[in-house]
Each structure stands twice: as C-alpha cells, then as structure tokens.
Amino acid sequence: xxxxxxxxxxxxxxxxxxxxxxxxxxxxxxxxxxxxxxxxxxxxxxxxxxxxxxxxxxxxxxxxxxxxxxxxxxxxxxxxxxxxxxxxxxxxxxxxxxxxxxxxxxxxxxxxxxxxxxxxxxxxxxxxxxxxxxxxxxxxxxxxxxxxxxxxxxxxxxxxxxxxxxxxxxxxxxxxxxxxxxxxxxxxxxxxxxxxxxxxxxxxxxxxxxxxxxxxxxxxxxxxxxxxxxxxxxxxxxxxxxxxxxxxxxxxxxxxxxxxxxxxxxxxxxxxxxxxxxxxxxxxxxxxxxxxxxxxxxxxxxxxxxxxxxxxxxxxxxxxxxxxxxxxxxxxxxxxxxxxxxxxxxxxxxxxxxxxxxxxxxxxxxxxxxxxxxxxxxxxxxxxxxxxxxxxxxxxxxx
Amino acid sequence: xxxxxxxxxxxxxxxxxxxxxxxxxxxxxxxxxxxxxxxxxxxxxxxxxxxxxxxxxxxxxxxxxxxxxxxxxxxxxxxxxxxxxxxxxxxxxxxxxxxxxxxxxxxxxxxxxxxxxxxxxxxxxxxxxxxxxxxxxxxxxxxxxxxxxxxxxxxxxxxxxxxxxxxxxxxxxxxxxxxxxxxxxxxxxxxxxxxxxxxxxxxxxxxxxxxxxxxxxxxxxxxxxxxxxxxxxxxx
Amino acid sequence: xxxxxxxxxxxxxxxxxxxxxxxxxxxxxxxxxxxxxxxxxxxxxxxxxxxxxxxxxxxxxxxxxxxxxxxxxxxxxxxxxxxxxxx
Numbered sequence: 001x002x003x004x005x006x007x008x009x010x011x012x013x014x015x016x017x018x019x020x021x022x023x024x025x026x027x028x029x030x031x032x033x034x035x036x037x038x039x040x041x042x043x044x045x046x047x048x049x050x051x052x053x054x055x056x057x058x059x060x061x062x063x064x065x066x067x068x069x070x071x072x073x074x075x076x077x078x079x080x081x082x083x084x085x086x087x088x089x090x091x092x093x094x095x096x097x098x099x100x101x102x103x104x105x106x107x108x109x110x111x112x113x114x115x116x117x118x119x120x121x122x123x124x125x126x127x128x129x130x131x132x133x134x135x136x137x138x139x140x141x142x143x144x145x146x147x148x149x150x151x152x153x154x155x156x157x158x159x160x161x162x163x164x165x166x167x168x169x170x171x172x173x174x175x176x177x178x179x180x181x182x183x184x185x186x187x188x189x190x191x192x193x194x195x196x197x198x199x200x201x202x203x204x205x206x207x208x209x210x211x212x213x214x215x216x217x218x219x220x221x222x223x224x225x226x227x228x229x230x231x232x233x234x235x236x237x238x239x240x241x242x243x244x245x246x247x248x249x250x251x252x253x254x255x256x257x258x259x260x261x262x263x264x265x266x267x268x269x270x271x272x273x274x275x276x277x278x279x280x281x282x283x284x285x286x287x288x289x290x291x292x293x294x295x296x297x298x299x300x301x302x303x304x305x306x307x308x309x310x311x312x313x314x315x316x317x318x319x320x321x322x323x324x325x326x327x328x329x330x331x332x333x334x335x336x337x338x339x340x341x342x343x344x345x346x347x348x349x350x351x352x353x354x355x356x357x358x359x360x361x362x363x364x365x366x367x368x369x370x371x372x373x374x375x376x377x378x379x380x381x382x383x384x385x386x387x388x389x390x391x392x393x394x395x396x397x398x399x
Numbered sequence: 400x401x402x403x404x405x406x407x408x409x410x411x412x413x414x415x416x417x418x419x420x421x422x423x424x425x426x427x428x429x430x431x432x433x434x435x436x437x438x439x440x441x442x443x444x445x446x447x448x449x450x451x452x453x454x455x456x457x458x459x460x461x462x463x464x465x466x467x468x469x470x471x472x473x474x475x476x477x478x479x480x481x482x483x484x485x486x487x488x489x490x491x492x493x494x495x496x497x498x499x500x501x502x503x504x505x506x507x508x509x510x511x512x513x514x515x516x517x518x519x520x521x522x523x524x525x526x527x528x529x530x531x532x533x534x535x536x537x538x539x540x541x542x543x544x545x546x547x548x549x550x551x552x553x554x555x556x557x558x559x560x561x562x563x564x565x566x567x568x569x570x571x572x573x574x575x576x577x578x579x580x581x582x583x584x585x586x587x588x589x590x591x592x593x594x595x596x597x598x599x600x601x602x603x604x605x606x607x608x609x610x611x612x613x614x615x616x617x618x619x620x621x622x623x624x625x626x627x628x629x630x631x632x633x634x635x
Numbered sequence: 636x637x638x639x640x641x642x643x644x645x646x647x648x649x650x651x652x653x654x655x656x657x658x659x660x661x662x663x664x665x666x667x668x669x670x671x672x673x674x675x676x677x678x679x680x681x682x683x684x685x686x687x688x689x690x691x692x693x694x695x696x697x698x699x700x701x702x703x704x705x706x707x708x709x710x711x712x713x714x715x716x717x718x719x720x721x722x
Binding site: 116123203251386 | 486495497503505517530539581
Binding site: 202203204256257258259 | 682686
C-alpha cells in the first residue's frame with residue numbers, strides 16, 4: 001500500500017469553540033489551565049429515565065444569548081451553537097478566508113443527532129418551530145449553516161457516531177487536496193438532549209459522579225454539548241496558519257456494535273495509518289489527546305492501543321472529557337481545537353477527573369496541565385459505536 | 400483516480416425488485432409465486448436471502464437490515480479473502496434520512512437495543528462485524544450531489560492507498576411517518592420509499608475478475624451510484 | 636405453574652424481548668449458558684433482559700453479581716423469577 005503524503009498541504013487558519021469549557025478560545029484556555037471539571041448537575045435534565053443529570057452543559061448565560069427572547073432567530077439550538085463557533089473561527093481566519101471566492105469555500109458538518117429534541121416534541125404530539133423542524137435533518141442544518149456563512153462550495157454532512165468530528169476534519173482536508181475547494185469550514189455540534197441521556201441511561205453507561213478518564217475507579221461516561229469549528233485552507237493561502245493537518249487514519253474493530261475490541265487493535269490500526277500518512281514515527285508524537293470517555297472498556301482499549309503503537313515510550317496522554325463531557329459529534333472538532341489553541345501557547349492540557357492510575361489500563365496520563373512546554377506534534381484519537389476508530393496527526397505552528 | 404478503480408459487483412433493493420450483477424434483475428414474489436411490489440420494507444423475506452446465518456438480525460433496525468442485505472447480494476466472497484484483504488476493505492455510505500425512523504421508534508419506547516441503532520453508522524458497524532472488515536468507513540447524510548459523490552470518496556481511498564477495496568452503499572429507510580410528522584417534501588423521484596444500492600470497488604491492478612472501471616461507468620451513466628448499479632445489474 | 640411450565644413460558648418471553656426471530660422455544664436448551672456460548676447473547680441482550688424482568692415480572696435487578704447468577708441459564712432465570720416474583 002503506497003500511502004498518501006500530505007506534506008502539510010492543508011492548514012488550519014481559524015478555530016472556534018463553545019462548550020462547558022466556556023464561550024470562545026480564551027475562556028476555554030482558562031478552563032484548561034485551571035484543569036477545571038466542567039460537569040455539573042443540571043436541573044433541565046432531571047428525569048426519571050435519566051441515570052444522572054451531571055453533564056457538561058453550555059452555560060445558561062450563553063444559551064440566553066443564543067436562544068433567549070432577544071436572539072434572532074430564537075430557536076434551533078444546534079444551529080445557534082454551531083454558528084457561534086463558526087463565527088469565531090471565521091473571524092480568526094480573517095483575510096485568509098475572506099479572500100477566497102464563496103464558491104470555492106465548502107462546509108462539512110459533523111453531528112450525531114442534530115435537533116433531536118424537536119423530533120421528540122413532535123412525536124409526543126407537541127410543536128416546534130419551523131427552523132427546529134428543518135434542523136432535525138442534519139443535511140438541512142448543514143445547508144443553512146453554509147448559507148449563513150456564505151460557503152457556496154461543496155457541502156457534506158458526516159454522521160459516524162463519535163468519530164464524526166475527526167472524519168469531518170478529514171473530509172474538509174480531502175476537499176481542499178482534491179482541488180474541489182480552496183477553503184472548508186468544518187463544524188461539529190451536538191446539544192444535550194433527553195433522547196441521548198435516556199439512551200445512554202438505558203445502556204447504563206453514565207457515571208453519576210462525573211467521568212474519570214483512565215482512573216482506577218472510573219464507572220462510565222458523562223455527556224456534554226458544544227460546538228467546535230476549524231477553518232481549513234490550502235497551505236499556500238494560509239498567511240498565518242495555526243496548525244497543519246498531516247495525517248489521518250480510520251479503521252473498524254469488526255467486533256461489536258457498542259463494545260470496542262478488547263485488544264485495542266482497531267484503534268492501533270487507525271493510529272498506524274495516520275502516522276504512515278503523516279510520514280511520522282511514533283517517537284515524534286509529543287502529546288496525545290485521547291478519546292478517554294471514562295468507561296471501563298474504552299479507556300482500557302485505548303491504553304492497549306497506545307501500548308501497541310508506542311510501546312513503553314508513550315508521550316503524555318490526556319483526556320478532555322472531564323472538562324467537556326462527551327460531546328459526541330462535536331468531540332473530534334472541539335478536542336482538536338483545544339489541542340491547537342493550547343499548544344500555540346505552550347500549554348499541555350491535563351485530564352480533569354483523573355486521580356489514580358489503573359494497573360489494568362496502564363497509560364502515561366498527564367493528570368495536570370503543563371505550561372511553558374513548547375511542543376507541536378499531536379495525535380488526536382476518537383472511537384465510536386459501530387467499532388469505528390479514527391486518529392488525526394496535527395502539527396501546530398509556533399505562534 | 401476513477402480509472403484506477405474497477406467495480407466488481409453491484410446490487411440493489413427497492414420496492415419494485417432486487418438484483419445484482421450476478422443474479423440480474425429480479426421481481427419480488429408474493430406467497431403464490433407471483434411478482435409483486437413490496438411497499439413495506441418489513442414485508443421482505445429477509446432471512447431467506449442470507450447464505451450464512453446472521454445472528455441478532457432480529458433486533459437490527461430496518462436501515463441496518465437493508466444495508467446488510469444489499470451487501471449480501473453483492474456476494475463478494477469476503478469469507479474466502481485473506482485477513483489482510485479484509486483489513487484493508489472499508490465502506491463509504493450515504494443515507495439522506497439516516498436512522499430517523501429508528502429515532503422515532505426509540506422515542507416511542509426507550510430501550511437499549513433500539514438506542515444502539517439510532518445512528519446510521521450502525522450499518523457500517525454491522526457490515527464490518529459480519530464480514531470482518533477493518534478498513535476506513537464513512538457515512539454521509541448529505542444529498543448526493545451537494546458535495547462529492549460517495550463513489551468518488553471510495554475511489555479516492557483506493558487510489559490513495561488507504562484501502563485495497565471499498566464497499567459503496569446508498570440506502571435509506573425513512574418511513575411514511577417521517578413525511579407526516581416532519582412535512583418534508585418528497586424529492587423529484589418521490590424517494591420516500593426505501594432503497595439500497597451497493598457497489599464493490601477494487602483497485603484495477605488487483606482485479607480478481609472482469610469489471611468496468613469507474614471512469615468507464617461514469618462516462619456511460621454519470622457518477623450516480625444508483626444508475627451505475629442498475630446498469631451493472633442488467634439493462635435499465 | 637410448575638417450573639417446567641415456567642421455563643417454557645420464559646423461553647417465549649426471552650425470544651420476544653430479544654427479537655430472536657430465527658429461534659423457536661424447542662431450540663433453547665434450558666440448562667445451556669445464555670451468554671458467550673449457548674444462545675450467545677451479549678451485553679445489550681443482558682440489558683434488555685433486565686428491562687423484561689421489570690416489565691413482565693416487576694423485578695428490579697440492581698446487583699451485577701445477582702444478575703450473573705440469575706442469567707446463567709434459562710432454568711436459573713426461571714428459578715430466580717419464581718423466588719423474587721412473589722415479593
């Protein structure tokens with residue numbers, strides 16, 4: 001197999017993020033430096049069918065701005081959240097994006113459930129606004145986000161469970177590399193919903209105490225919501241790149257619909273594919289931001305995968321889900337954005353929620369954040385239902 | 400890229416009938432052996448179309464069953480392939496309405512098994528589990544012509560060396576309830592019925608049998624996967 | 636109901652709860668393991684069985700260790716139900 005060599009041809013020109021970590025990159029960085037746990041009990045999600053209402057929610061203050069009485073339009077939470085992250089990313093990209101013809105700007109959306117609670121209202125015999133009803137269908141949400149951001153080029157909507165975010169970034173890069181677009185807006189979004197909380201409760205996968213990634217006493221995951229956006233441009237158009245995307249890998253465990261393969265070989269395969277595409281050895285990776293959901297099985301699987309690829313010489317490994325919760329379709333984009341914005345200021349994010357290592361899942365966990373650490377070569381991993389795995393190699397430019 | 404990739408097999412299933420490049424085009428038969436239209440997705444004699452048992456088929460969603468069946472009809476012979484070949488075989492799929500019908504089912508009755516099928520990528524999962532495929536997967540919910548065709552996505556993965564062969568699948572099982580609840584317009588073909596079209600693509604230099612290159616098929620019938628499948632399964 | 640009748644009744648309920656379309660009650664050996672081998676049920680099936688116990692028998696299962704013993708076979712489950720149904 002002759003691997004593709006990207007040679008840094010796709011750059012990240014702007015990023016945006018809104019989540020339990022805060023509104024925007026600056027607020028998010030503060031949360032990272034403080035190693036904050038972003039999971040709290042949220043009254044809105046108290047329900048007899050919910051195992052817990054401890055979630056990583058976007059603050060009420062932000063929701064009021066986005067969907068309160070003064071907001072226009074005042075509905076479709078998913079659209080409003082996604083658009084907020086996009087606005088920040090587009091602003092940061094500045095002329096690198098503004099000078100590209102609108103028909104050469106694409107948009108790739110990643111979401112697992114779009115405006116699902118609106119569907120819930122309709123099924124229960126209630127009502128929802130026209131926009132919310134429209135955005136129940138992810139492709140229509142993508143179309144409206146593209147129109148709102150004057151991205152008149154190719155449009156794709158990715159839905160592959162929890163690896164959707166990383167796949168959306170890859171799809172954006174592919175469109176640029178194929179010459180179909182000169183710039184692509186990549187946006188990942190998922191909002192907390194009764195649908196998803198009830199679903200993970202039925203699977204008994206939630207930890208009422210809040211997720212504890214890689215911790216000896218971990219019990220399950222915590223759900224979160226948020227939106228992340230990256231503006232990808234052809235490298236030659238990037239006058240001020242934040243990072244370049246140099247490689248990716250995708251694989252399937254072929255094992256079970258909700259349980260990852262026990263030996264981590266599927267994720268190891270995805271990581272090896274990403275490193276090969278990036279023309280990098282495992283030694284060259286300086287930091288791993290893992291999927292790290294806090295379930296017994298995922299974290300053990302990831303530990304095994306990292307051991308397979310990195311042997312005894314692993315870089316620091318962290319998970320951001322104790323801060324964000326598991327943001328599902330948004331995870332890959334938000335977590336990649338976090339990697340970039342932190343590395344740009346020489347901060348290595350830690351693992352909020354982690355206390356004690358698990359001998360059964362040995363990982364070199366970066367428990368607390370490290371500051372003043374110059375580094376740039378990052379591996380981001382995610383895994384999802386259906387046995388899907390993905391890895392992305394990001395090379396962050398010095399500021 | 401498309402001249403480096405050959406379509407070895409095609410299949411389809413619609414209310415009007417089913418078929419594959421091996422079987423040709425077949426009508427559905429009713430209980431008396433007469434050709435009939437299968438308006439309801441669940442009126443299909445599912446299990447009789449499988450060559451080997453498919454455990455847990457009963458709890459799968461209609462979309463998942465449809466995807467599995469379309470791949471089964473391709474009759475690729477995955478079981479005879481080496482582990483390496485199956486490791487490097489992936490799947491690109493497109494489903495405009497995805498798991499929405501199952502989402503509605505879950506909303507009506509919360510349950511763990513139903514929840515696991517409230518993602519269109521459950522099709523990828525079940526296909527990979529059944530045939531032990533570990534290659535790259537993709538599932539798009541966009542309309543086919545707004546981005547890049549799913550066939551082009553699959554061809555790129557092969558041409559770039561990310562996979563040796565790829566399954567390509569377009570399938571949808573929206574259900575009439577979605578039309579009534581959501582009041583979405585039907586598309587021009589009235590495509591609110593269920594359908595699945597599948598292709599098996601391999602790199603030209605590893606070809607294990609006769610087949611047209613994707614480039615040849617595109618010039619004959621455009622990039623539309625459905626059109627390509629119907630062509631390969633016998634004249635339209 | 637005798638325990639044998641309860642076992643037959645339970646087989647039907649298991650087939651229904653787990654959508655085992657291609658399995659008949661005659662196919663199920665009451666003493667064979669339910670998980671791993673035997674019927675080859677998985678973790679999702681285990682969760683569905685817990686839901687079934689609640690719905691059909693009003694039994695609420697909380698303890699994992701109790702579940703493992705109760706789910707060892709159809710007979711073990713029938714006995715577990717008989718012991719807990721009355722209370």
